[in-house]
Amino acid sequence: MLRYTFRRLLTAIPTLFLIVTISFFLMHVAPGGPFDMEKGIPPEIKKNIERVFHLDLPVWQQYLEYLWNLAHGDLGPSYVLLNFSVAELFRIALPISAWIGFWAMVFALVLGTVLGVIAALRQNRWIDYVVIAIATFGSTLPTYVTAPVYQIIFGVLLRLTPVGGWGDGSFKHAIGPIIILGLPQLAIVARLMRGSMIESLSANHIRTARAMGLSEYAVIVRHALRGAILPVVSYAGPAMAQLITGSIIIESIFQIPGVGRYFIDGALNRDYTLVMGTVVMIAVFTIIFNFIVDLLYAVIDPRVRYE
Amino acid sequence: MKTFKSQLIICAAAMALMAGAAQAGGTWNRGENSDIQSLDPHKTSTVEEHNILVDLFTGLIMPDASATASPGAAESWTVSPDGKVYTFKLRKDDMWSDGTPVKASDFVFSWRRLLDPATGAEYASMAFPILNAEDINGGKKKGEELGVKAIDDTTLEVTLKGPTPYFLEMLTHHAMFPVSEANVTKFGNDFVKPGNLVSNGAFTLAENVPGDHTKLVKNPKFFDAASVQLDAVNYIPTEDRAAGLKRYKAGEVDYMDDFPGEQLDEMKKDLGDQVHMTPELGTYYYIFKAQKAPWNNVELRNAISMVIDRDQLAEKVWKNSMLPGWSLVPPGVKGYTTVTMDYSTMSQLDREDAAKKVFDKLGISPEHPQKVEIRYNTSENHKNTAVAIQEMLKPWGFDVTFVTTDGKTHYSYLEQKGDFDIARAGWIADFKDPVTFLNLGHTGDGNNYGEYSSKEYDALLDQASTEADPAKRMDELSKAEAILIKDQPLLPLLTYANHNLVSPKLHGYVDNVMDVHPSRFVSKD
Numbered sequence A: 001m002l003r004y005t006f007r008r009l010l011t012a013i014p015t016l017f018l019i020v021t022i023s024f025f026l027m028h029v030a031p032g033g034p035f036d037m038e039k040g041i042p043p044e045i046k047k048n049i050e051r052v053f054h055l056d057l058p059v060w061q062q063y064l065e066y067l068w069n070l071a072h073g074d075l076g077p078s079y080v081l082l083n084f085s086v087a088e089l090f091r092i093a094l095p096i097s098a099w100i101g102f103w104a105m106v107f108a109l110v111l112g113t114v115l116g117v118i119a120a121l122r123q124n125r126w127i128d129y130v131v132i133a134i135a136t137f138g139s140t141l142p143t144y145v146t147a148p149v150y151q152i153i154f155g156v157l158l159r160l161t162p163v164g165g166w167g168d169g170s171f172k173h174a175i176g177p178i179i180i181l182g183l184p185q186l187a188i189v190a191r192l193m194r195g196s197m198i199e200s201l202s203a204n205h206i207r208t209a210r211a212m213g214l215s216e217y218a219v220i221v222r223h224a225l226r227g228a229i230l231p232v233v234s235y236a237g238p239a240m241a242q243l244i245t246g247s248i249i250i251e252s253i254f255q256i257p258g259v260g261r262y263f264i265d266g267a268l269n270r271d272y273t274l275v276m277g278t279v280v281m282i283a284v285f286t287i288i289f290n291f292i293v294d295l296l297y298a299v300i301d302p303r304v305r306y307e
Numbered sequence B: 001m002k003t004f005k006s007q008l009i010i011c012a013a014a015m016a017l018m019a020g021a022a023q024a025g026g027t028w029n030r031g032e033n034s035d036i037q038s039l040d041p042h043k044t045s046t047v048e049e050h051n052i053l054v055d056l057f058t059g060l061i062m063p064d065a066s067a068t069a070s071p072g073a074a075e076s077w078t079v080s081p082d083g084k085v086y087t088f089k090l091r092k093d094d095m096w097s098d099g100t101p102v103k104a105s106d107f108v109f110s111w112r113r114l115l116d117p118a119t120g121a122e123y124a125s126m127a128f129p130i131l132n133a134e135d136i137n138g139g140k141k142k143g144e145e146l147g148v149k150a151i152d153d154t155t156l157e158v159t160l161k162g163p164t165p166y167f168l169e170m171l172t173h174h175a176m177f178p179v180s181e182a183n184v185t186k187f188g189n190d191f192v193k194p195g196n197l198v199s200n201g202a203f204t205l206a207e208n209v210p211g212d213h214t215k216l217v218k219n220p221k222f223f224d225a226a227s228v229q230l231d232a233v234n235y236i237p238t239e240d241r242a243a244g245l246k247r248y249k250a251g252e253v254d255y256m257d258d259f260p261g262e263q264l265d266e267m268k269k270d271l272g273d274q275v276h277m278t279p280e281l282g283t284y285y286y287i288f289k290a291q292k293a294p295w296n297n298v299e300l301r302n303a304i305s306m307v308i309d310r311d312q313l314a315e316k317v318w319k320n321s322m323l324p325g326w327s328l329v330p331p332g333v334k335g336y337t338t339v340t341m342d343y344s345t346m347s348q349l350d351r352e353d354a355a356k357k358v359f360d361k362l363g364i365s366p367e368h369p370q371k372v373e374i375r376y377n378t379s380e381n382h383k384n385t386a387v388a389i390q391e392m393l394k395p396w397g398f399d400v401t402f403v404t405t406d407g408k409t410h411y412s413y414l415e416q417k418g419d420f421d422i423a424r425a426g427w428i429a430d431f432k433d434p435v436t437f438l439n440l441g442h443t444g445d446g447n448n449y450g451e452y453s454s455k456e457y458d459a460l461l462d463q464a465s466t467e468a469d470p471a472k473r474m475d476e477l478s479k480a481e482a483i484l485i486k487d488q489p490l491l492p493l494l495t496y497a498n499h500n501l502v503s504p505k506l507h508g509y510v511d512n513v514m515d516v517h518p519s520r521f522v523s524k525d
Helices: A002-029 A043-052 A059-071 A086-121 A126-140 A143-157 A171-201 A204-211 A216-228 A230-244 A248-253 A259-268 A272-300 B002-023 B047-056 B104-115 B133-137 B181-192 B241-249 B261-274 B298-307 B310-317 B348-362 B380-396 B407-415 B435-441 B455-465 B470-487
Strands: B027-032 B061-063 B069-071 B074-079 B085-090 B148-152 B155-159 B203-209 B213-218 B232-237 B275-288 B370-377 B398-405 B422-428 B490-502
Touching (some): A002 A059, A002 A272, A086 A126, A086 A230, A086 A259, A086 A272, A126 A171, A143 A248, A143 B241, A171 A230, A171 A248, A216 A230, A230 A272, A248 A259, A259 A272, B027 B241, B047 B203, B047 B213, B047 B232, B069 B074, B104 B133, B104 B148, B104 B155, B104 B181, B203 B232, B241 B261, B261 B275, B261 B490, B298 B348, B298 B380, B298 B470, B298 B490, B310 B380, B310 B490, B348 B380, B370 B380, B380 B398, B380 B422, B398 B407, B407 B422, B422 B490, B435 B455, B455 B470
Parallel strands (some): B027 B232, B370 B398, B370 B422
Antiparallel strands (some): B061 B069, B074 B085, B085 B155, B148 B155, B203 B213, B213 B232, B275 B422, B275 B490
16 A cells, blocks of 8 residues: 555656646747736836746756745746735635635535435435436536525625635635535535435345345445545546636636636736646646545556556 | 603604614625736736725825825925925824824835835836836846935925926826835735724725625724724625626615616616716827838827727727827826817818828729728727727728737737737726826827827927926927827727616716726715
8 A cells, every 4th residue: 555655756746747738838838928018118117027937048958947946945936916926826725715615525425425325215206306406406507606696695695705805714614615615515516416316225245134024224324425425536546636726717706816817817817827727736736636536446446456 | 741741752753863873884785897816916907906995095195086186195295395295294194094194205115116026026017217217127227326315204205306286196097106114024925904094084894705796994093083984895706797887786785886788778868877877087099000101100090090990999899988089198187288180170071082092092992992900909899999990990891800809918919019900998097187098199109009109299298207297298298199189090999988877776986087986985875
């Protein structure tokens, strides 16, 4: 297991290197730079600014410099949010995105699993149809529709939760984003859970367990659920990475200073270092969560062994 | 009884005092268009930052509630007869928020810093009228050679390279605001962080969370602190206008400096006079590639201008959130007579008749169409404008196609003098003077994307730049605008309008063409 872990961690390095390299050059291929704007800057002044940020160097040199700094844990300065370095921005934004993303995933996993299991146990009955309807509703309605509806009902009309902003970081600011961000995930988890639970319940070992006279609780929770939850776990890994590193739409609509907003603002403003930092961070989180999923697989399913 | 009466009087007096106290104070939650890039006055460029910096810092000259240039850190000044030397007398009671006095040397330090190439200041050009400024910024001269001298702690002498009648107006720009030399020396680039920043404005920095809010609190050391009624100002970026409007309706923000134009009718119905729309010093225009055939034909440019129905653009496309634009310099500059196109007073039908004659002469008709490509930066409104113009040109024999790219790509292409037929642009004034617009047509100007060149025009602008008599100068600038309007290398389409939502709780707010609203003049119920 230790060797497997070590090997997996080692293979992550070239993956990360490739992601960084491709992203860096792709970004510099895009026309326009961070200092092109509606009000053009006189060329001499622009040269000064580019010199300050080393943008006057050839792209390959900028790339090597970026790699060198990255290897030393320096994500560089933001070209647009000039008061901050990219690392400082992440120190502020990542906990906010992670907080919302984590609770959205917990909300989705807990409620989605429960709903999926109930639907599977009551297959083709009214409760199953209700769960399918909720899942369809959650996965088809885009968040840019559900979020404004939520804001109007709970923010403007009822004034129960804030319409937007992070304010003092109190939980009431996070409720809306958590629910709206978690809703599509809940739908997916419920569908996955329902499908795999139905499959699991019809498996031979479950029939054997029932034949042996095990209680229904033991059959469902100890035997059926354990196998059925595997697809949900493998889905949850990358989904968690995505949620924790911020949702662009949710953070924009709810005006939350999270990582997702930096990514889109950074891309539009050609804030190279900020975009690169976000790419690196998302890649790292994806690798970590995939790795955790693999480990969890081994824990949950005794058939899966790596040694 | 007497005791009861006196108690009653005391109670009433206390209540009156409490009511008075309740009127003053409070926090103004200001919804701003976008996030701020920096609070360093020498490194910022956007309108949103300008609003915050006007609250944080006090320059020599400052905008008042109606954006008129008024004494700020300077209580008085004199100008030499040749218009080149300004001597400013600083207020003796102007202090930094750490209690140290604002000295003339702080201005010398600040302007040298602004012009230092190592600072990378986007708006360094604001100081270019000062002697040697441009050379210092270009690395050809040293900062010590700048034409700015601290005669003593409260006397600042500024020598310009030529008479610049709009110099005082330029001083209202945040790039010219001072920073504390001691503060910058102590913290370096981190001097702008909350807890570090020392400022001399009506407010000081308390919090700055990018993407969420920038909170300023009243500065007790401000020279006119007694007149400042707000306790705090909270700047909140509301890039998503629709979400911002919901926050306004929910009472989370008391003001928005823009709103979703497509909801204008509904907003007027719901919010009534909270919707403020007033002319702004900005022009929305198209540019012809002036040296390229067939767009080098002045007659053709004017004929195209004539068949574009600006009233329809303003009313139908922009839902009256913009005004029809017939001049490059929008109305609103004191002492300046704006020059409008001579066919602006004609009816649209008469204009079209006149244009048809030109098209016939040039052989342009639906049977023999002229291809034209319009470039614009991606935005729903820019797209709608371009489509409307396509429809307006089509009947006369123009085959209009579009190239749309994001803002960065668009302006990078224009700045690099890429090839095009017609391109979209807009210009919002940095300071209240016609040159800010008229320079767009000067030969070699970085923002002269169409590469228009007229010796007569350039000569008039150059002459105006050295003219000491303000009235004569304005006259020369008017003459220059007349040339530009006749030649039509820039095709003014619309005049920008301010779109603000202002809560009835706010008092002292004054609409103005610069859309600048210093918080020190505002109070909140």
